[in-house]
Amino acid sequence: xxxxxxxxxxxxxxxxxxxxxxxxxxxxxxxxxxxxxxxxxxxxxxxxxxxxxxxxxxxxxxxxxxxxxxxxxxxxxxxxxxxxxxxxxxxxxxxxxxxxxxxxxxxxxxxxxxx
Amino acid sequence: xxxxxxxxxxxxxxxxxxxxxxxxxxxxxxxxxxxxxxxxxxxxxxxxxxxxxxxxxxxxxxxxxxxxxxxxxxxxxxxxxxxxxxxxxxxxxxxxxxxxxxxxxxxxxxxxx
Numbered sequence: 250x251x252x253x254x255x256x257x258x259x260x261x262x263x264x265x266x267x268x269x270x271x272x273x274x275x276x277x278x279x280x281x282x283x284x285x286x287x288x289x290x291x292x293x294x295x296x297x298x299x300x301x302x303x304x305x306x307x308x309x310x311x312x313x314x315x316x317x318x319x320x321x322x323x324x325x326x327x328x329x330x331x332x333x334x335x336x337x338x339x340x341x342x343x344x345x346x347x348x349x350x351x352x353x354x355x356x357x358x359x360x361x362x363x364x
Numbered sequence: 365x366x367x368x369x370x371x372x373x374x375x376x377x378x379x380x381x382x383x384x385x386x387x388x389x390x391x392x393x394x395x396x397x398x399x400x401x402x403x404x405x406x407x408x409x410x411x412x413x414x415x416x417x418x419x420x421x422x423x424x425x426x427x428x429x430x431x432x433x434x435x436x437x438x439x440x441x442x443x444x445x446x447x448x449x450x451x452x453x454x455x456x457x458x459x460x461x462x463x464x465x466x467x468x469x470x471x472x473x474x475x476x477x
Contacts, residue, residue: 291468293467339407352410353398
């Protein structure tokens with residue numbers, strides 16, 4: 250049981266480049282989400298998914314796209330990277346939305362630098 | 365809008381000391397509160413999850429309490445060890461049907477040998 254996995258661990262992009270951050274979980278979790286963590290700002294929700302084929306915006310969605318074609322995978326796409334997207338990105342998952350199933354499990358993170 | 369505050373921002377203690385970390389939130393209509401640990405350059409590890417109907421949860425040397433009406437939670441660490449050094453984050457689940465965790469900015473704990 251690998252839990253929540255993220256790739257790559259580190260990435261450097263130039264302004265305007267695109268890339269996809271990968272997230273996968275093997276716990277058959279229904280809910281998955283993406284957060285970014287910035288110094289002094291804490292963790293902020295970018296996008297989330299309540300199941301395959303269903304996604305919604307979080308607190309800071311601009312500049313990011315997501316899709317959820319399978320239960321296991323929830324990739325985050327940056328279409329045109331900007332320096333303001335330099336951050337550490339975390340993927341999280343849980344069984345359900347309501348108690349007691351909604352304990353969140355986090356991946357190890359992707360450190361992204363946009364030059 | 366839910367806001368979560370953690371005090372203190374940083375704490376340094378000698379090994380063996382018992383300590384308390386504080387978390388407060390502005391909207392008491394929460395589903396649950398979760399405490400996490402984050403080591404430098406690593407992801408978040410879930411420590412304890414307290415449902416809104418519960419008053420406390422215990423795991424080993426850790427005890428978390430929840431007073432929903434006053435908007436407060438505490439994480440008690442007994443007999444601290446250098447290996448406990450990390451950033452501790454609390455997060456509350458609230459917002460009706462919106463699936464959203466609101467995080468505090470964390471307490472950086474250093475336990476000195």
